[in-house]
Amino acid sequence: MYSYKTGLKAFYDLVQALEQLPSIGKKSAQKMAYTLSIENKFLGLNIAHAIENATMNVQKCQKCFGLSESEICDICLDDSRLNGELCIIANPRDIFIIEDMGEFCGRYFVLESQNDLEHIDFALLNERISSEHIEEVIFALSPSLANEAIMLYVEDKISAPIKFSKIAQGVPTGIGLDAIDQLSLSRAMSSRVKL
Ligand SMILES: [Zn+2]
Known part of the structure; x- marks a missing residue:
């Protein structure tokens, strides 16, 4: 037909x-x-x-797994961002959101395999924590039971005695960072709580 x-x-x-x-x-x-x-x-x-x-x-940065147009992204190459803070996020797109906020001056690590924790590169993460003199790991994951478990798992795999915190109030449970308005996220970041 x-x-x-x-x-x-x-x-x-x-x-x-x-x-x-x-x-x-x-x-x-x-x-x-x-x-x-x-x-x-x-x-x-x-x-x-x-x-x-x-x-x-466009490819993924070999150090943070954020987006990059070369092997290592501009943030990972920028020594002025070595302030002892490492922000752990779920998705490369979350870097845009936090960068747009303009308040975080440290570096990032994307948990690429959130649903497959065995594949998170902890050797690389631990190496970065030591070579970049990280003193605080900030989890910028949306609050959910699954993410609470992920934070504990990651914390357990980090060998250095550092401070762990997570973004705080103003972030509703169960939604992605991209659904949160910038002011709420900014408040949540600045009033982060110790884990
Ligand atoms: Zn990078």
Whole structure:
């Protein structure tokens, strides 16, 4: 049977590709594909180029697992951020949120494998704590029972006698850092509590 879609393979390939993106449904994918392929071809080509560029150049920093365009990210290379504080976050995107706040001047460590604690690189974490003279590890994880357990597990695996703290009040339980407004997160960071 003839299908209208058969003659629109390129269009539907784009719709299908866009649909794979997190939080994009069929309708949004169709709207986006229409914009990119018909309404604003220039934007479409621009995005195609930006995607290609990003996939070729963006990688994870070998020290903190945050995003970087070289082996080691700018924060890990910046000696002025050696202030004895190491912030542990769940996701590389959380670095953007904390950096936007503009108050934290230490370095980061992303727990890449939160759901798979066995794969957290504790050798690297312990090596960094010692070589970067870390005195305080701050957990900026959203409050939840699972994250409480993660904090205890990580604390247990850190051999140096350092201070552990976690972000405090103003952060509702069970949601990600990206859902918290900046003022609340800023308060939570400055009034962090000892673990
Ligand atoms: Zn880094």
